[in-house]
Amino acid sequence: MAEIRLEGVTKRYGAVTALDDVNLTIDTAAFTSVFGPPGSGKSVLLRILLGLEQVDEGKILINGQDMTFASPRERNLAMVFQNLALFPHLTARNNIAFPMRRRGTAETEIEAKIDELANVLSIGHILHKKPAALSGGERQRVAIARALIREAAVYLMDEPIAALDARLRDAMRVELKRLQSELGKTFIYVTHDCDEAMSVADKMAILENGHVAQVDRPDGIYAAPASVYVAELMGSPRINVLSGSQFADIIVESLKSLSESRVPQIQSGYPDCRIALRPEAVRLHQVSEQGANTACVSDIERLGAFAIVTVSKGGESLRSVSPGDIPLAVGDDVCLTADPDGILLFDPDNGSRLI
The missing domain is CATH 2.40.50.140 (Nucleic acid-binding proteins)
Structure with a gap:
């Protein structure tokens, strides 16, 4: 578990400022949603947190330690991608085990961890199957298990259920919130779907053209939006x-x-x-x-x-x-x-x- 603080983070691509003086705190053991429409800076923020992009200005602190220019490996962050990125030739069990095997972890420890996660995520009956034989929801749970199998400081999720149908998305939102609560991990959930952001988050950070427009609990933002921009994003139907x-x-x-x-x-x-x-x-x-x-x-x-x-x-x-x-x-x-x-x-x- 970890607290992440972004202090005055700015990222530019030529004449375009993707993030502009972003100040944001991700609380320890909390479920934080980063929410905004396409082009608001969500993906750039995620890449900067992971260390795939370098900031032009500002600092990134993980548990108080300056990790602004640390490598992705040094940051110890786990990621669930939007397209899930499962290896098609590996079974679900081997997909989950892959990150630990890359680190040379003993097989007995890997198997024990897989069994624990399989019980939490209810995927024990599909561990022998390859991704092509799994449903969308099953692939999603396998991808989450692969991220959770190692003890990361923070777990990041980039619109992980966007490709699922509406009913399955509803079920997975409940599942993700339950999982985070039971495990007590720090989750950062990036999405452009307001319903998703509000339903899972302890705290929401709303982005507007690279700026942080408002940070608060979902009910606090809904009741007292800081601007017309925020008010129009929150709630369905639209205000x-x-x-x-x-x-x-x-x-x-x-x-x-x-x-x-x-x-x-x-x-x-x-x-x-x-x-x-x-x-x-x-x-x-x-x-x-x-x-x-x-x-x-x-x-x-x-x-x-x-x-x-x-x-x-x-x-x-x-x-x-x-x-x-x-x-x-x-x-x-x-x-x-x-x-x-x-x-x-x-x-x-x-x-x-x-x-």
Whole structure:
């Protein structure tokens, strides 16, 4: 187990700055997700941690020791790759044993470790098979076992379940979180999938164009995103960021019910600030009379227990998370209200959260 600290890490490729003054702490024995869209710097960060790329500025500390220019071997980090990188000609047992055999470990010790991991990962019945004969989930568990067989300081995972189908991804997220908790290892999980990042992480680090946009627990980031950028990444369906004034009356009415401590802050910024409204905070009601707070249903996605209803007005759209059996159809008029706790206000210039 180890703590990793990145202090002012910057990495450039010619005129392109891939990482810019990154300061980040990976806690010991924690499950940390590094999350962001493609191009945000996740893969570069991973390569720098592994020692495959050298920083241009800054330091990398592992357990307080400066490892900025240490070789990958000296850093003692284990990796689970996105494509799993299993040897097709070797059985699952021999794939798992490979890292230890390369280090000259005694076969008795290797076999004991394989048996231990096979029990934890429930793969004892497939150890004799080659990768081609394994399912996607089985190959995934073999790749994880290969990484875990040696005592590494930190275990890094580069979108390891991205290629699996949706149901298997859900199962593997639960499995990974359980595994990390039981083993007490330090995991760094890199992904561009928000649901994955939130479901497994003790802490999330969100990257934006090479910068660390926010670091916190997943529920903390969701409740209080530092910027519009972060707010739009967190949660599904995506938060509503109002670009016009078609739904302004809903906001005005909702703000009236806020506590006195918050009203002055909002009144000082509204209507010049950028307004975001979480879909689960949008309430749809039967129309009692045609008025300013009405809109037309333009789309309904029924997903069982809930439905994502999109309403439109004057060219602007708003999404609502509603009960799955809500009696609406496309073309219906609805009356809208909003839960004030789901309203977020952001600075119009830099996008930072005001309240």
